[in-house]
Amino acid sequence: MTAPGVDAGVPVLRTEGITKRFGAVVALRGVDIALARGEVLGLVGDNGAGKSTFVKIVCGFQRPDSGRILVDGNEVHLHSVKDARAHGIEAVYQDLALVPQLSVYQNLFLNREVTTLGRLGWLSTRKMRAEAKAYLDDIKVSIPNIEAEAETLSGGQRQAIAVARATRQNAKILLLDEPLAAMGAKESALIIDLVKDLSSNRGVSILVIDHNYAHLFELCDRVNVFQQGRVTFDRRVEETSLEELTELMVSEYRRQVMAGHVELGDAGTA
């Protein structure tokens, strides 16, 4: 649907050979991806395949053991979330990042508060409220009361706020880790519309992790399959099908069962 491929040349985000281990666990074994400008790229893969770890590395929350990250063709070194943000990379994590006790607008401005009086950090509450309202209207997220505490919102609304927060400061690369997990149909629709709007109307390049193929086909321009810490399959959605993806995951699952990596009846999320 989207991705008018404004600049077909250099991918806005590219990774080369990203590896990461946690003690004995090798989470990533050399991940290469390329995300084009305005593109929505889906990542699928079993639990434990390393998708979340990959996202955390690209958004600067964790450091890779080796590999390169390139933004607009230039290598970047991300030592913190702040570094990544400076390059326009924002992430919304699986473990939802809102603070339940803070209001909608406070969450929207979390760690990017509008303040006066310099180092004193006096909160410009009125300004933040007004800007929050305007921005949510702008991206068509309808929250009746921006004073409401986040814990009083529905799951979909919370996720929408988290996404809105990530994009508010002109993120050009948005990483979404299972934004639709544990969400009803209506709530999923809210987020799917939001993601589509961000990519087609605001040119945001989006990497989205999800287990639901139907969602991915609706949302994405391209799909990558993650298996045991690397990308093993890369297709535009019109070049593949639900059947092909399912078959791919099932055969991988069978291969692992044969190899004795997985017990039968183990969580086959595919």
Next chain:
Amino acid sequence: MSQATLTPGETSPVPAPAAPSTARRGPAGALLRLFTSRREATIFIVAVAIIIYFAARTSAFYSYANIVTIVQYMAPIGVIGVGEVFLLTLGEIDLSAGQIFLISPWIVVWLQQAGLPIGWAITVSLLCCVVIGAINGLITVLLNVPSFVTTLGTYFSLLGLVLIVSNDAQADMPGTTGMFGQVFGISSWSEIGWALAIVVVLHVVLKRTRFGMHVTATGGNLLGAAEAGIPVRRIKVWSFMILAFGAGFIGLLDSIRIQSLDPASPGTTVMFSAVSAAVIGGTSLLGGRGTVIGATIGAIVLGVLEDGFNLIGVSANEFTLVTGLVILVAMAINVQLSRVGARSR
């Protein structure tokens, strides 16, 4: 508390701000909303009720001298209590605060004996308190130890230190003379004046500044706050330092007022009273919710109870029992209110 089912609406999921089943209209509903939205409301009513009770029981209660007694009793509890509000909001606690309160005047005494002028002795003492706070915070965040354990360690260390260095002997507090003494503790209203100033500043810091919002965020969702780039460890260490400074400062004033120091007094009483004030004021021990105003009113309640029981001839032992019950009841009410509050929104 998934409210996924509460999202009707054609164009957008609206989370029925007041679900018909639980929302109440009219004065009862308004009252319920007041109590659930303003966590200080419960303790405020309690404070007013007991003040009326004791005032009705004995006229000695509202004599000038007695009011001075009450405010002097509650000043340290209030200051340390609002400091603990920051830590409780972060999901932490400082058990050593009472001992910091007690050691700061001792440091002044020791430094003066070592030949330092009083002004310097006080400055260095306050610095020492801040350093103790920093140590509490750094051990907690760097070694990833529960602050309960860290500060239990500092508590005993400081207690032992005072007993050793003082040789178990009482001492006279310096700095009690002249204008200085008047401003910093001798004058009847100086201690409470300083205490109120600290309370107001900390209230503003918690509610109106970026730092305060980050305290709430860190306590409400540690991982989320860290992922948003908030320096959660630094926020925690600073909060330990703020409490330690407040405790040390009010400790100095308290000793200047009393003019003598007793090495055997344990810091636990004032610390537990302070934590109690915070908790009965509506601050959650689970983090993410703290109210400085609540803790202040909590300190008033404890001060009035102690003094009132004293006046009507109830013993200190009974006061202790009642304090315990008040804490339990206040906690139960607050937990209940936050459940009702979450449901009716």
